[in-house]
């Protein structure tokens with residue numbers, strides 16, 4: 001059984017707590033871990049641009065005594081020749097002990113994890129999920145506020161395409177008495193599948209356009225960049241561009257003990273004058289991210305048998321839909337950005353929630369259409 005991280009819910013709350021405890025220990029005594037990945041290789045496969053995530057993975061592995069290899073753009077890989085994600089990952093898992101992969105297609109991490117002989121970490125799949133940013137976010141909140149329970153978290157900006165908010169919501173909804181406030185223009189609201197997930201978890205959430213009104217109630221303000229590259233139509237982007245700018249004047253409305261997070265890069269949604277406010281945690285957050293990635297690499301490598309270096313055996317794929325209620329469906333996912341629209345010969349998979357709603361198991365887009373009787377529930381995570 002190979003342990004992967006494609007979605008933050010692949011880890012239990014207890015596992016995430018243990019990871020944060022380990023990260024605190026690594027932070028206290030980095031020297032103790034400076035050789036613990038000696039002889040191991042991390043492949044960073046970045047089909048999409050990145051500064052923090054790629055470099056923080058690579059620097060984490062180097063600080064653990066390991067080596068790194070990889071590419072920083074799909075144009076520099078065989079994807080440019082038409083190679084599938086499945087084949088790229090199968091090949092790279094002969095060369096590296098662990099893979100961090102970023103890809104523009106939603107659900108790409110799952111395709112990679114299914115075929116790999118070594119652990120695969122989803123370092124961002126289109127506008128879908130970004131679980132290692134969530135590791136950074138959780139550790140930042142816990143370090144700055146001392147808890148992940150009983151807090152009100154405001155998410156502001158692009159809640160539609162912002163993959164970091166989708167993953168953070170999935171993680172926080174498992175904590176006690178968390179309230180969420182979604183602050184966005186109506187065009188960039190939180191997707192309905194995520195809102196249904198929150199409702200099912202019993203968490204209280206509200207939606208507003210008004211940052212000024214919401215700010216005084218928040219313990220955490222999670223600012224995000226409007227994801228220009230994910231818009232199909234540039235005019236739609238221009239309509240929402242610059243919707244929110246957090247200024248020092250606005251910060252006067254915030255609680256004395258609160259923190260401002262931002263996954264970065266920022267465009268203009270947080271004024272640089274706010275940086276010197278002690279409640280601005282976003283640069284510390286980038287540091288915490290590296291420490292959590294160190295803890296994650298150690299965890300995944302220690303929980304997976306060492307495959308790299310051995311001839312891979314033929315396999316029919318790893319279990320990757322852990323914990324989902326998989327169902328059969330005659331429908332097809334209609335999300336144009338879903339990996340099932342690009343990857344060759346991929347079999348569509350579906351999962352269902354308690355209300356019988358059906359979602360694509362790769363990108364989580366709700367499948368619209370009447371649910372037919374013959375869709376029987378099946379138990380399988382492959």
Ligand code: NCD
Pocket residue numbers: 052053124130133163164224225227263264265
């Ligand atoms: C984010 C991402 O790539 O989703 N950045 C990051 O990984 N720290 C946020 C963004 O690009 O806006």
